Amino acid sequence: MPRYRRGFDVDAAFAYLRKRDRALGAWMRRIGPIEADARWRKSFDPVDALARAILYQQLSGKAAATIVGRVEAAIGSDRLHAGTLGTIDDVALRACGVSGNKALALRDLVRREAAGEIPDRRRMATMQDVAIIDALVPTRGIGRWTVEMMLMFRLGRPDVLPIDDLGIRKGAQRVDGLDAMPTPKSLAERGERWGPYRTYASFYLWRIADMPSPG
Known part of the structure; x- marks a missing residue:
């Protein structure tokens, strides 16, 4: 059974994409190398991350925090996770500012974790x-999209392209x-031409989308 390590060689990805795609490569030279995400080296609980x-x-980052x-x-x-979220009822969740729909989502997540339907990090590695x-x-x-973000930023999978993400699409629009x-x-x-490093290409597309327009 193959095992997938967390993270990838960003230097190799940088060299590959610059050679593979001239239009994207021009932007990459302008921006410079993007470092590996520090979260690839940190332990995490998938259920906690999903919750x-x-x-x-x-929500805004501040309100959600x-x-x-x-x-x-x-x-x-x-x-x-199931062990901790199971200690609080819906009334208490609402008192914390959690909406009814989000409370239902948390309950479903907890139920699925208890049923063994949510793979843990060790299982995800295979x-x-x-x-x-x-x-x-x-x-x-x-x-x-939520799972794709976990694959990219938590598991460090190298070949993920979130095609529904507006920032990714805007970046691609500017590149071409x-x-x-x-x-x-x-x-x-x-x-397809960015594989097997579509994750790294996505990092650039987000950065490109956020850059000010010339002039």
Whole structure:
């Protein structure tokens, strides 16, 4: 059974993409190398990460952090999982500022963890990207984009391209000088040349999307 290590060689990715795609490579030279994400070296609990993703949805970072802090205080732990979230009822969650829909999503996550449906980090190390996505997206409140962010920033998988992400699409639009953002389908086709380092290409597309326009 193959094992997937967390992270990849960003120097190799930089050299490969510059040679593989001249348009993207020009932007990469302008920006310079992007360092590896520090989170690849840190331990994490997938259930905790998913619970936090649910709580952060559709909120500013500051507002979400406040709510997460209240939940942590209410459960007496800085880890969100079945054992800790099971100690707080829905009324207490609402008092922390958690919406009804998010409370339902957390309950579904806890139920699925207890049933063994949420793979732990050790099990994920033997799973392909698509298998992890298929295992997690049935959870209420967890979509493909959320799992893709886990694959990229927590597991350090090298070949993930979030084709529905607006920042990624905007970056691709600027790279190719398009009048409109590419559709997810056309972006997926465009991104085939970036494999097996589509994650690293995505880092640049986000950076490019945020850069000021010339003039």
